[in-house]
Amino acid sequence: MNRRKFFSPAIRVALAWLLLAVSVLAESWYKGNLHTHSFWSDGREFPEMVAVWYRDRGYHFMAFTDHHVTQTGEKWANITTAEKAYGVIAACQKRFGPDSVITRQEGEKILAKLKTFPEVQKLVEEPGRFLLLQGEEITARYLNVPVHVNAINLYTPVAALKEKDTTTTLIANVKAALEALKQEKNQGIVVINHPNFHYALTAEDLAETDACFFEVYNAHPGSNNEGDSKHPDTEKMWDIASSLRLLKWKKPPLFGLATDDSHHYHEFAPNRANPGRAFVMVRARELTVPEIIAALQRGDFYASSGVILQEVRYEARERKLVVQVQPEKDTHYRIDFIGTTIDAEARPETVLAPESVPEEQSLQKAPGRFTGRYRPQIGHVFLSVKGTSATYTLTGKELYVRAVVTSDRPVPWLPPEEGIYQKAWTQPVGWPQANH
Ligand SMILES: [Zn+2]
Numbered sequence: 025m026n027r028r029k030f031f032s033p034a035i036r037v038a039l040a041w042l043l044l045a046v047s048v049l050a051e052s053w054y055k056g057n058l059h060t061h062s063f064w065s066d067g068r069e070f071p072e073m074v075a076v077w078y079r080d081r082g083y084h085f086m087a088f089t090d091h092h093v094t095q096t097g098e099k100w101a102n103i104t105t106a107e108k109a110y111g112v113i114a115a116c117q118k119r120f121g122p123d124s125v126i127t128r129q130e131g132e133k134i135l136a137k138l139k140t141f142p143e144v145q146k147l148v149e150e151p152g153r154f155l156l157l158q159g160e161e162i163t164a165r166y167l168n169v170p171v172h173v174n175a176i177n178l179y180t181p182v183a184a185l186k187e188k189d190t191t192t193t194l195i196a197n198v199k200a201a202l203e204a205l206k207q208e209k210n211q212g213i214v215v216i217n218h219p220n221f222h223y224a225l226t227a228e229d230l231a232e233t234d235a236c237f238f239e240v241y242n243a244h245p246g247s248n249n250e251g252d253s254k255h256p257d258t259e260k261m262w263d264i265a266s267s268l269r270l271l272k273w274k275k276p277p278l279f280g281l282a283t284d285d286s287h288h289y290h291e292f293a294p295n296r297a298n299p300g301r302a303f304v305m306v307r308a309r310e311l312t313v314p315e316i317i318a319a320l321q322r323g324d325f326y327a328s329s330g331v332i333l334q335e336v337r338y339e340a341r342e343r344k345l346v347v348q349v350q351p352e353k354d355t356h357y358r359i360d361f362i363g364t365t366i367d368a369e370a371r372p373e374t375v376l377a378p379e380s381v382p383e384e385q386s387l388q389k390a391p392g393r394f395t396g397r398y399r400p401q402i403g404h405v406f407l408s409v410k411g412t413s414a415t416y417t418l419t420g421k422e423l424y425v426r427a428v429v430t431s432d433r434p435v436p437w438l439p440p441e442e443g444i445y446q447k448a449w450t451q452p453v454g455w456p457q458a459n460h
């Protein structure tokens with residue numbers, strides 16, 4: 025009997041629908057950058073050109089997070105001598121047509137009219153292929169300390185707030201961002217940015233706010249992801265903050281993002297904030313804003329500075345965290361399962377900044393703030409495996425576990441002697457259900 029006769033037309037139609045349904049329900053990995061600047065603030069390029077930079081290189085989504093603003097209303101950007109030298113207007117006209125840039129002269133200055141978010145969307149979005157998100161980098165400060173918070177999927181900008189010290193300033197801005205998202209009835213995420221930028225924030229600050237996300241890796245050259253002798257690196261901060269959240273504040277651990285914080289799109293150098301360095305890979309059913317946001321909120325994503333994973337999966341019933349790398353040629357990997365043991369204490373062994381000194385005084389003496397030193401139960405390596413796949417089965421002694429994959433390839437934008445290797449960071453799993 026031949027196949028055509030075997031399957032009646034009705035069954036064939038049903039099968040076709042089933043296949044379609046399966047393909048729609050199937051999840052895919054989508055690559056995105058959630059921290060991006062344009063001419064709307066201090067990024068040095070038109071938003072539509074920034075978007076196509078990412079689209080052309082296989083990214084699936086990106087969020088605009090300009091300082092203080094969202095892309096609404098009328099705004100004219102001052103095209104500086106540097107940008108004229110790069111030929112930004114001509115490049116944009118070449119890409120989007122001769123009428124795509126409106127300019128006017130004001131004395132010596134050349135001003136160009138910026139496209140709003142819907143206008144940029146119309147130009148560059150492709151359903152199922154490339155998606156834009158609107159956001160704002162709420163750019164607050166306390167004295168000489170920057171306090172930056174990203175609100176993603178926010179349309180009406182939130183004004184930055186200043187409170188009585190850095191911690192309360194951070195808490196207030198996070199709260200304002202969450203409130204604004206609620207007002208807009210948008211599901212969005214609030215991210216604490218680059219905590220070690222000017223060593224502004226401590227792990228204790230990250231623990232205390234209502235934000236569920238922070239940047240474990242921000243590729244801007246001023247981000248100090250690796251810390252220094254007096255400041256832990258951002259990964260250690262992640263463990264301290266997540267442990268304090270679980271033990272002291274009864275909140276879920278933080279999820280960690282990797283972002284470009286891109287500003288410079290022409291000159292590529294270690295000291296420039298260039299695009300294409302750090303990103304998130306989000307597992308979602310389809311490329312839409314609600315699906316991407318929901319996946320981020322579930323923690324169904326990993327952060328990366330170059331390492332790609334084939335699979336990361338937490339099997340909750342068996343309490344197994346499975347990690348599989350998509351290996352590159354001639355590259356070696358180490359997979360570390362890191363977390364905190366349940367007997368950890370939520371208070372530091374030593375505090376570097378004496379609490380008796382008011383912050384106003386201590387910041388004047390030495391800009392920057394200090395995370396306490398904690399016992400080694402926080403940020404403990406439970407298992408370290410060389411190779412491209414590994415599984416960790418939780419034994420009951422873990423407060424939570426996360427995986428970090430480190431490649432023996434240095435990140436391409438820094439001199440190799442700096443010893444910064446490409447990584448992928450998966451999200452914490454296995455914490456007590458009561459904290460969900
Ligand atoms: Zn910032």
Ligand SMILES: [Zn+2]
Pocket residue numbers: 059061161285
């Ligand atoms: Zn930024």
